[in-house]
Amino acid sequence: MEFVEIVWNSNLYHLEIELRDRLLRAPLGLTFSSEELAAESSELHFALVDDDHVRACAVIVPLSNDLAKLRQMAVHENYQRQGLGSSLIHQIESILQQRGFQKIELNAREEAVTFYQGLGYQTAGDCFLEVGIGHWKMHHELG
Numbered sequence: 001m002e003f004v005e006i007v008w009n010s011n012l013y014h015l016e017i018e019l020r021d022r023l024l025r026a027p028l029g030l031t032f033s034s035e036e037l038a039a040e041s042s043e044l045h046f047a048l049v050d051d052d053h054v055r056a057c058a059v060i061v062p063l064s065n066d067l068a069k070l071r072q073m074a075v076h077e078n079y080q081r082q083g084l085g086s087s088l089i090h091q092i093e094s095i096l097q098q099r100g101f102q103k104i105e106l107n108a109r110e111e112a113v114t115f116y117q118g119l120g121y122q123t124a125g126d127c128f129l130e131v132g133i134g135h136w137k138m139h140h141e142l143g
Helices: 012-026 034-043 084-098 110-119
Strands: 002-006 042-048 054-061 067-075 103-109 122-130 133-141
Touching: 002 012, 002 034, 002 084, 002 133, 012 042, 012 054, 012 067, 054 084, 054 133, 067 084, 067 122, 110 133
Parallel strands: 067 103
Antiparallel strands: 002 042, 042 054, 054 067, 103 133, 122 133
């Protein structure tokens, strides 16, 4: 499994979109709009790739020089609960730290809170609705 930074609008990017759409959007009756995809050109895309297939991916939105937001993390159905998500997060954190980021925040779906807590992320505030499902604001200091 190779950790890669995906170039926006590349072949791997389209495979990333396919995975995110299938796992995160379609179950909620959502699809990506062309405007949403265009906005992703300024975001960072990371993945674990095997034989030119995206097995896990996440998007990073730089919010400031030292704060980044993790969003749209997905792990292929056949590869869940095998450590890929944790591996991806650790490698993203390492890259972000090298680039000067000091903190990551995210909005975790309720069922993912325990996963992120196991990686050192802490909840802040109360559960809130986003795209019709419960989420928790979480954060983690790098380094």
